Every structure is written in structure tokens, then in C-alpha cells.
Amino acid sequence: MPLFCFHCLDKTDGGAVLRAKARPAHLEWAVSLGDTIRMAGPLLAEDGETMIGSVFLVTADSLAAARALSAQDPYTQAGVFGEVKIHEVRWSIGDGKPA
Template sequence: MPLFCLHCLDRQDGGAALRAKARPAHLEWAVSLGDVVRMAGPLLADDGETMVGSIFLVQAESLAAAKALSSQDPYTLAGVFERVDIHEIRWSIGDGKPA
């Protein structure tokens, strides 16, 4: 199954507050996806603490399916993200590479 990278950047005007409010629902949703999610986590500012976005590596049947998945994210629904880029990727090296 193809792999897709979801690179999501938070809004600079109020994104942090929206993220904090939606975080419990977002984490519950992400965990519920099970093996669909190969890797996920917050993107951090230069201070190494402040969350400024999210990244997901997910398995999906198609780009359309990856976009549909992203549209269900509670962060997306809460308006946290200013920008979401989704691209199919080919995992070439690194631990966890699919066979």
C-alpha cells in the first residue's frame, strides 16, 4: 500500500490555542488509526518545545484517500492548520521500511 507524508503547519494567529483545545481528540483519533499510521508527531519550533505543526507518515490506497484521512483529523476540523501538504513517498532507507 502506498505511503503518504502529511506535513501540516499550524496557523500563526491562534493556532496554538486551537491545538491545545483539540489535542485530546486529535491524539485519540490518531491512535484509533492503528497500523495506518507508520509514524507521527508534532513539528517543533527552534526552542524544541513549542509545537508548530504535525507530521504523519500514513498508508493509504491513494492520494484521495490520504486527503480524506487528513480531513477527519480533529486538528483539521478545529482549524489548527494553516497549510497541509500531502505527498506520496517512497521509503528508501531507515528502520521500519516496508518490505
Template sequence: MPLFCFHNLDNETDGAELRAATRPAHLEWAAGLGERLRMAGPLLSEDGAMIGSLFLVETEDLASAQALAAEDPYAKAGVFARVDIRETKWLIGEGKRA
């Protein structure tokens, strides 16, 4: 099954506040992805503040990846200013491989 990278950057207006308010629902949603979630975590600023999200997720195709990303409570709440979804291949490094 293809692997997709979600690279999401928070909006600079109220992204931090929306992220904090929505975090429990986001974490519950992410945990519910089960085995198709290969890796996830926040993107950090130089001072360690959360400024975005990075996910590696297995889905059937790009349309499925886009639909899945749209279900993220962060996306629904308007946390993200930019969402970039690309197919990728895991070639090097340890991790939760297929």
C-alpha cells in the same frame, strides 16, 4: 499500499490555542488509525513549541489520504494554516516498514 506524508503547519493566529484544546481528540483519532499509521509526531519550533504535525500513513491513493487528513480533529478545528500531502517511499532507516 502507498505511503503518504502529511506535513501540516499551524496557523499563527490561534493555532497554539486550538492545538492545546483539540489535542486529546487528535491523539485518540491518531491512535485509531492502527497499522496504517507508520509514524507521527509534532513539528517543533527552535524553542521546542509545537508548530505543526507530521504523519506517514498508508492509504489506497491520494484522494484517500486527503480524506483521511480532513478527518483529523486538528484539521476540523482549524489548527492548520497549511496542509501538504505527498506520496513518499520509505527507503532508508529503521522503522515500522511495510
């Protein structure tokens, strides 16, 4: 099954507040996806603490299916992100490579 990367950057104006409000629902949603998510986590500012976005590696049947999955994210629905890029990727190196 194809693998897709979601690279999501928070809005610079108000994104942090929206992120904090939507975080519990976002985490619940992400956990509910089980093995669909191969890797996920926050993107951090240079201070190593402040969350400024999210990155996901997910399996989906197509780019359209990946976009639909991204649209279900409570962060997306709450308007946290100012920019979302979704690209198909091929896992070449590293632990956890899909069979």
C-alpha cells in the same frame, strides 16, 4: 500500499490555542488508526519545545484516500492548520520500512 507524508503547519494566529483544545481528540483519533500511521509527531519550533505543526507518514490506497484521512483529523476539523501538504513518498532508508 502507498505511503503518504502529511506536513501540517499550524496557523500563526491562534493555532496554538486551537491545538491545545483539540489535542485530546487528535491523539485519540491518531491512536485509533493503528498501523495506518507508520510515524507521527509534532513539528517543533527552534526552541525545541513549542509545537508548530504535525507530520505523519500514513498508508492509504490513493492520494484521494490520504486527503480524506487528513480531513478526519480533529486538528483539521478544528482549524488548527494554516497549511497542509500531502505527498506520496517512497521509504528508502531507515528502520520500519514497509515490506
